[in-house]
Amino acid sequence: MRFAIVIMAAGKGTRLKSKRAKVLHQIGGKSLLEHVIHSATQIVPPQDVYVVVGHQAGAVQAAVASTNVHFVTQADQRGTGHAVQTARQAVAGYEHIIVLSGDVPLLQPETIARLRDFHLTERAAMTILTASPDNPHGYGRVIRHSPSSAEVTAIVEQKALTPKQESIREINSGIYVFASKPLFQLINELRTDNAHGEYYLTDMARVLVQEHERVVAIEAGDATEVLGANTLAEMAELDAAIRMATARRLMAQGVTIYRPETTVIDANVEVGADTIIEPYVQLLGETHIGEDCRIRSYSVIENSTLASHVLVRHGCIISESHVQAGALLGPYAHLRTGSEIGEEAHIGNFVETKKIRIGKGSKANHLSYLGDAEIGSGVNIGAGTITCNYNGVDKSRTLIENDVFVGSDTTLVAPIVIGQGSYIGAGSCIVEDVPPEALALGRAKQVTKDGWARSRRVQARTAREAGKGQS
Structure with a gap:
């Protein structure tokens, strides 16, 4: 038939x-x-x-x-x-x-x-x-x-x-x-x-x-x-019904969802057993999360894949990205399209990534922007580091090889290669390739003037007293 x-x-x-x-x-x-x-x-x-x-x-x-x-x-x-x-x-x-x-x-x-x-x-x-x-x-x-x-x-x-x-x-x-x-x-x-x-x-x-x-x-x-919906209020009721059905399906498969009525979980989302989803989480689109993960409150994950044993701390935004097992994200990390986070990597507080691949065990824990970059394993990215990937016309890539240490407040002007095992001094602006095992510094030489602050205070006090005398 x-x-x-x-x-x-x-x-x-x-x-x-x-x-x-x-x-x-x-x-x-x-x-x-x-x-x-x-x-x-x-x-x-x-x-x-x-x-x-x-x-x-x-x-x-x-x-x-x-x-x-x-x-x-x-x-x-x-x-x-x-x-x-x-x-x-x-x-x-x-x-x-x-x-x-x-x-x-x-x-x-x-x-x-x-x-x-x-x-x-x-x-x-x-x-x-x-x-x-x-x-x-x-x-x-x-x-x-x-x-x-x-x-x-x-x-x-x-x-x-x-x-x-x-x-x-x-x-x-x-x-x-x-x-x-x-x-x-x-x-x-x-x-x-x-x-x-x-x-x-x-x-x-x-x-x-x-x-x-x-x-x-x-x-x-x-x-x-x-039942259909003829008003937006009725549409909202259908939305609540289908999302609760999705939450119940996941809970029946071994997923812990605290306060499921506060979560927004799309129909196609898949989550592995023993993962914990805290209140006010949004899991959207074709998102797939492995086993034994924890997704903390106020995080939004869309069209992304997380392997097992991933911790997503509070307030993370993850879009069209892949996260490997054991990685730690946030709080308040932003993984934009094309981010690939390696095993046991850390992407921490207020770190933004886009079109990057970061290797196993590498860390960017604070206040950094990493875009159009390939970062090897065992790399430390200091706080405030920026990959300067756009010159106003074209996007260029940054390559950071294994075991590199990037000091805080560093700017890496792409296209650039940072060789394996090298060090970048804090506060540097690096515009040329760095060979393996080297130390690169890209900052002005420090000048120290002994007694300058004391002299300045004396001058300021003298000026104030002169002004009072004239009044």
Whole structure:
């Protein structure tokens, strides 16, 4: 049986009061649409997923281009039924069509699979995923043939409910499976005689029942899976739910998270067992952290990889970097893009790095900027050291070989090579290569004038007394 998945992602989402397309709003570190595509591609290959785009189509396609799904353009957004009509030619070769909403991010692959399997078992023309939320107000209700029956006789919208139907809690989620043949034979029967003048896919239940086709329903195990968001406040609630689910997943794998409600952990983050995450930490994007690490409060780690036994002290910012086992970072270190920190290296207080590789056991503990540099193992970088990597036009690299000692307040003007085992005197400005095992000094000769301070104080006192006499 060949299944296609069609994802509705053409709407504006006007109730959000946002210029951005609704499906591009993010929860849990990914857009709503990315969450839905991820679940869809656990059921069918990406080449069998068709995203219907319309509003801000270019931006939507660009945002999920890496997923390798197909796109169908709905130039005029005339409802969900019209969206499927638009996708008709693209999915013509499939026997069954699963329809998902691009703004329902909590839907799990297991639920889609259960819906698909139930559809096949029931030999249905249409299968509806339903739910029973605590407050069903505003949703269309699913009317079954009988309480114990899988068959559906109608879907009734909120405003059309009779007093008896008001008590029904089972709602239509807007997620369906269709047998392609009856769907496309009858989809042109949809009408626009509704308040918005649109073709609603929901009405296919009525059309199919009238033609004596089998329409059935299966209820989702967790009603929250099928809930979308129509306001930014509701979006925040979904974000909190998905982040808490991520935190619970990590804790079940042996990760200690103090005060998980204060952390911001994206859905794709992976953390090894026995790592401790303190309050107010943010782990974002494709971040991977090894075992037995400790991430202290107020640190933000994004799209980075940390090996095991790494200590990240308070307030560190780490972006698109790699940190090897046993390294110690911070407090308040800033690892920018392309930083590669070696085993047992120390990057300390207010040290900023960018596009560097620093070797095993090397240390930069205080107040330094290290950019566009390759630093060997066993190197000591003194406080206040700067690699001057930019001349206003080009970036140049600094090479510091193994076992070098760089004194405090040193400036290294790239391009430059500091040879193995050499020493750089504190306060130096080094503009030429330093050979191995050498001492390099690049500062003015100190001049000391004995008694100068005493003479200056005497002169100042004499001047003050003369001024008083004149007054």
